[in-house]
Amino acid sequence: MEHPSEERRVNRAADVSAVPLTLLTLLIPRLAEPAAVLDESATVVAANEALSTLAGGDGELVDESLTAVFPALTGDAIERNIERPGEYVTVRTGDEPERWVEFGFDRHGAYVLCVGHDVTGYRAKEHRLEEHERVLDTIHDAVYTLDHEATIRSVNGAVETLTGYDAEELVGADVSLLVDEATVERGQELTRALRDGERDVATLSSELTTADGETVPIETQFATAPRENGPDRHVGVVRDIADRQAFAETLASVQRATRELLYAETSEAVAEHIVGTATEVLSLSGATLYLFDARRNVLWPAGAAGVAGTDERQALCGEDEGVVRDVFLEGTERSVDSGDRYQPLGDHGVFHTVAAEPDDRTHELVELLARSARAALERVGREATLREREATHRRQAERVAELERVLAVLRRTTRSLVDADSVEAVEQGVCAALTESDWVSFAWIGRVDADGVDPRTWAGRGSNYLEAVSLSTADPDGPPAVRTARSNELTTVDAIAEDIREQRWRTAAIARDFQAVISVPLRVDGVSYGVLSVYANRPVEFREPLTSVFADLGDSVANAVREHELRTRYASDSAVELSLTIAVPDSPLGRLAAVLDTTVHGEAVIPVDGTATRLFLHVPDTDAETVADAVTTVQHVDSVVTVADDDRYELLAREPTVVGRLMRHGARLGEVRVADDEMELTVVLAAETDVRTFIDQTAEFCEGVQLTARRERPSPTHRGGVRDSLEAQLTDRQLEVLRTAYSSGFFEWPRTTTGEGVAEMLDVSQPTVNRHLRVSQRKLLELVFDD
Incomplete structure (x- = not known):
């Protein structure tokens, strides 16, 4: 830019005294620009109005020091200007x-x-130019200008850094120094589009050749800059996009990798x-992904690489959890100055990464990778939940189908129990009904004795299995x-084939195509009536309610066997009377005798609702208050009632008693005497009863059973079947009401017990008692008097 003062230079006369003071003072007022005449001390001798206005005063400047009005006009500055014309003093x-x-x-x-000259406009342009130059020098992007012949006209420092050329080498050089011919032609096409108004800004991606001969991927954005005098120029900004391209390539690789997560089926994968x-x-x-195990309440490194101490896949515990546990619980990302970064993955865990720079x-x-990890873990979790639900539904459907098959078998089995007329028919009918199912291969019932399980009856394929295994x-x-x-x-x-080499019976079972087995105890009121075993030709999950169904079947079979045995005992014309001694320290009668320190006699026993027993006792020489106090110390005894004044x-008792169990298993009780933790009693059984089996069964629910005497006698219960018919x-x-009334003395005269x-x-x-007694008496009399 040309300085305006250059156009106003004047030739100074060699003789400076040629212009007298009078002429100078006459000249000053006629000048349009600020002017003044000064003496040797820079005091104003004469000044025009323009200078007064410039000074900002309303009065004359005569006799005032110009340096006081404009501090920049020092005496030295004035002398230098006089000696070197053209070096002006600028005043703001x-x-x-x-x-x-x-x-x-x-x-x-x-x-x-x-004489002063106003240079405000010039100074503003100069200031803007300086600002532009400072901006261009400080921005990181490379900025350049080209003329219409593709010659470089200006560059900033970033262009020098990018290309490796100095500004002196670039300015005036053709742009082909930096880019190939194809790029130049494409740039010219875009420039023509800019000049034609088809676009405002053009963008061109290409490669730049540096002073070292290397190529750098760049992106150039440029536009045209119109000029007052001459053709438009081309102004552009060049950016090195090597990092951007590397980032784009890495991003694409990450996206490809995350797409592969769609095939991961587990959280560990x-x-x-x-x-x-x-x-x-x-x-x-390094990187580690910690998964949260909700069942164990721990975080563990399911995936780890480049981080010391995590390759062992050990769960974090206690203080070792540190920042990982905090990030998981708080759900907030945390970074460490060393480059460690911890990102929460919702309810799934924490992603820990280590970056060197x-x-x-x-x-x-x-962050993109962490989001992808969380999304993949959520998908895997949903799919696992769906698979688990489907598996649960499938298992439930299979169990329902299995249960339906079992119920169908049990319905047939129940019918066989109803139709059976003997113990043998019960046992054979059960085994036969079970093996009619398409999934039961073999069923058998055995009685338990001192040596083991003795097979009594069986049905189905593979009966020789019982000979191939030990039943001891x-x-x-x-x-x-x-x-x-x-x-x-x-x-x-559930699956016999598992651990087949561990037990010999498994090998024998598999050889006969037995795949699963369930064995059910046949037990009633503490007495065993054998074991029922059912073998299936397929693996079976024996879980609830399937096991409960088989347990109920076992109870039904045991009850049926007991009922038929009782009928056999009751129907006999002859009987056997046994004298027994039994240790009863923990029974209600034994505890009561011990507390009273006397002998307790049992006169009648009435079983009640399956387990409870109503006992009529004679306690000689003991008052009722003492007996009542003693009963309060005996567990499982609900009440005691005085029946008569003669110590009855x-x-x-609300727990099974020895005498109650004996009656439930077919024994008729005679005398019962309890003293010194021992019970002496007589029982009457049918003559056909196996006494040894009866003693063994009794020993199952009480200790110290000893047979002291055995006597044959006529059956007291037959008598034409009146008792059986009445019951x-x-x-x-x-x-129960009839027996209670009889045992308590209701039918004696005079009565010892009232209604x-x-x-x-x-x-x-x-x-209610009166009604039950009247009905019972009528039925008894009908049996006696009617044909």
Whole structure:
């Protein structure tokens, strides 16, 4: 830019005294620009109005020092200007808007002529140019200008850094120095489009050749800059896009890697894939993905690479969890100055990465990877839940179908129990009904004795299996029937083929195509009636309610066997009377005798609702209050009632008693005497009863059973079947009321117990007792008097 003062230079006369003071003072007022005449001390001798206005004063400047009005006009500055014409002194006024004035000085004898020129416009342009130059030099992008012949006209420092050329080498050079011919032609096409108004800004991607001969991928954005004098110029900004291209390539690799997560089926697979992507694609120093195990309440490294101490896949515990546990619980990302970064993955865990030189783009890619990990873990979780639900539904459907098949078998089995007329028919009917099913291969029932399980009846294929296995209860590796005989508990094996080499019975079972087995104890009121074993031709999950169904079947079979045995005993014309001694320290009668320290005699025993027992006792030489106090110390005894004044009492025990169990299993009780923790009693059984089996069964629910005497005698219960017929016609409640009234002395004369007393014993109303007694008596008389 040309300085305006250059156009106003004047030739100075060699003789400066040629212009007298009078002429100078006449010249000053006629000048349009600020002017003044100064003496040797820079005091104003004469000044025009323009200078007064510039000084901002309303009065004359005569006799004032010009240096006081304009501090920049020092004496030295004035002398230098006089000696070197053209070096003007620039003054900025304080006016708004501010103005810039350049002063020039000429000496005329003893006086100095001062003339100012307004350079405000020039200074503004110069200031803007300086600002533009500073901006161009400070921005990181390379900026250049080209003329219409593709010649470089200007560059900033970033262009020098990018190309490796100095500005002197670039300015005036053709742009082909930096780019190939194809790029130049494409740039010219875009320039023509700019000039034609088809676009405002053009963008061109290409490669730039540096001074070292290397190529750099660049992106150039340029536009045309119109000029007042001459053709338009081309102004452009060049950016090195090598990092951008590398980022784009890395991003594409990450996206490809995350798409592969769609094929991951487990959380562990997701973790390993994410960690591999972080270290191999993003080139991170290390990465670990911790998964949360809700069942154990621990975080564990499911995937790890490049991080010391995590390759062992050990769960984090206690203080070792540290920042990982905090990030998981708080759900907030945390970074460490060393380059470690911890990102929460919702309810799934934490993603830990280590970057040697972390930057914004690395952080962006790690965040993308963390989001992908969380999305993949959520998908895997949903799919696992769906698979689990489907598997649960499938298992439920299979179990329902299995249960339906079992129920169908049990319905046939129940019918066989109803139709059976003997113990043998019960056992054979059960086994036959079970093997009619398409999934039961073999079923058998055995009785338990001192040596083991003795097979009584069986049905189905593979009966020789019983000869191939040991059924001794002393064999620790015996089949399920032996285990049930020892434990009196249900035994199941879902898949016999598992651990086939461990137990010999499994090999024998598999050889006969037995795949699963369930053994059920046949037990009633503490007495075993054998073991039922059922073998299936397929693996079976013996779970609830299937096991409960088989347990109920076992109860039904045991009850049926017991009922038929009782009928056999009751129907006999002859009987056997046994005298027994039994240790009863923990029974209600034994505890009562011990507390009273006397002998307790049992006169009548009435079983009640399956387990409870109503006992009529004689306690000699003991008052009622003492007996009542003693009963309060005996567990499982609900009440005691005085029956008569002759030391007779009614006692209700809510736990199974020895005498109650004996009656439930077919024994008729005679004398019962309890003293010194020992019970002496007589029982009457049918002559056909196996006494040894009866003694063994009794020993199952009490200790110290000893047979002291055995006598043959006529049956007291037959008598033409009157008792059996009466019990068959009465309900359980009617029979209980009748027996209670009889045993308590209701039918004696005079009565020892009233109807109200019987009602109190049974915890019912007296009208109810009277009704039951009237019905029972009528049915008894019908049996006696009717044909």
